[in-house]
Amino acid sequence: NAGVTQTPKFRVLKTGQSMTLLCAQDMNHEYMYWYRQDPGMGLRLIHYSVGEGTTAKGEVPDGYNVSRLKKQNFLLGLESAAPSQTSVYFCASSYSAPTRAEQFFGPGTRLTVL
Amino acid sequence: DAKTTQPTSMDCAEGRAANLPCNHSTISGNEYVYWYRQIHSQGPQYIIHGLKNNETNEMASLIITEDRKSSTLILPHATLRDTAVYYCIVRGSNDYKLSFGAGTTVTVRA
Numbered sequence: 001n002a003g004v005t006q007t008p009k010f011r012v013l014k015t016g017q018s019m020t021l022l023c024a025q026d027m028n029h030e031y032m033y034w035y036r037q038d039p040g041m042g043l044r045l046i047h048y049s050v051g052e053g054t055t056a057k058g059e060v061p062d063g064y065n066v067s068r069l070k071k072q073n074f075l076l077g078l079e080s081a082a083p084s085q086t087s088v089y090f091c092a093s094s095y096s097a098p099t100r101a102e103q104f105f106g107p108g109t110r111l112t113v114l
Numbered sequence: 115d116a117k118t119t120q121p122t123s124m125d126c127a128e129g130r131a132a133n134l135p136c137n138h139s140t141i142s143g144n145e146y147v148y149w150y151r152q153i154h155s156q157g158p159q160y161i162i163h164g165l166k167n168n169e170t171n172e173m174a175s176l177i178i179t180e181d182r183k184s185s186t187l188i189l190p191h192a193t194l195r196d197t198a199v200y201y202c203i204v205r206g207s208n209d210y211k212l213s214f215g216a217g218t219t220v221t222v223r224a
Contacts, residue, residue: 042214090157105157
């Protein structure tokens with residue numbers, strides 16, 4: 001079991017460029033999440049998905065879009081990157097049962113926008 | 115609107131138990147207490163969670179007070195690899211997000 005994997009691990013963009021971050025999980029989890037973590041701060045939820053074909057906004061969704069075409073994959077897109085989006089991005093997944101809702105996190109993607 | 119309060123930092127001697135406190139005085143009846151940790155530059159790692167009973171797993175024990183207003187995470191034999199930021203999170207059964215505060219920076223010293 002690879003768990004939760006993220007691609008790429010590092011990326012540098014120029015302002016205005018676009019990119020897609022890929023998250024994959026092999027645990028058959030229904031729920032998937034994208035968080036961002038700025039230096040010295042806790043994680044903040046960007047978007048999440050409660051199942052294939054569904055997405056919803058989290059705390060800080062502006063500037064990002066997501067898609068969940070397959071149950072095992074959750075994509076995070078930046079259409080026009082801004083320096084304020086420089087951050088570490090973490091993907092997570094979990095079962096849907098309230099008593100088994102622990103989230104499993106990927107290793108993160110470090111994004112720098114110049 | 116912080117739901118939990120944790121000390122900013124604490125030190126622990128290697129091989130000793132580490133007791134990490136967390137206050138959650140406004141917790142409601144259907145909210146769970148979760149603990150995660152984040153070792154430098156890695157993704158957060160789930161440790162343990164509980165509703166009202168004490169819980170134990172291979173990583174740690176969770177002691178929740180009877181009034182549920184506070185809890186303590188116990189790492190029974192701390193090692194240098196346990197140096198991390200530990201987050202105490204209160205989460206409703208239908209909450210999708212985890213609200214990570216500042217956490218407690220735990221440093222295990224040889």
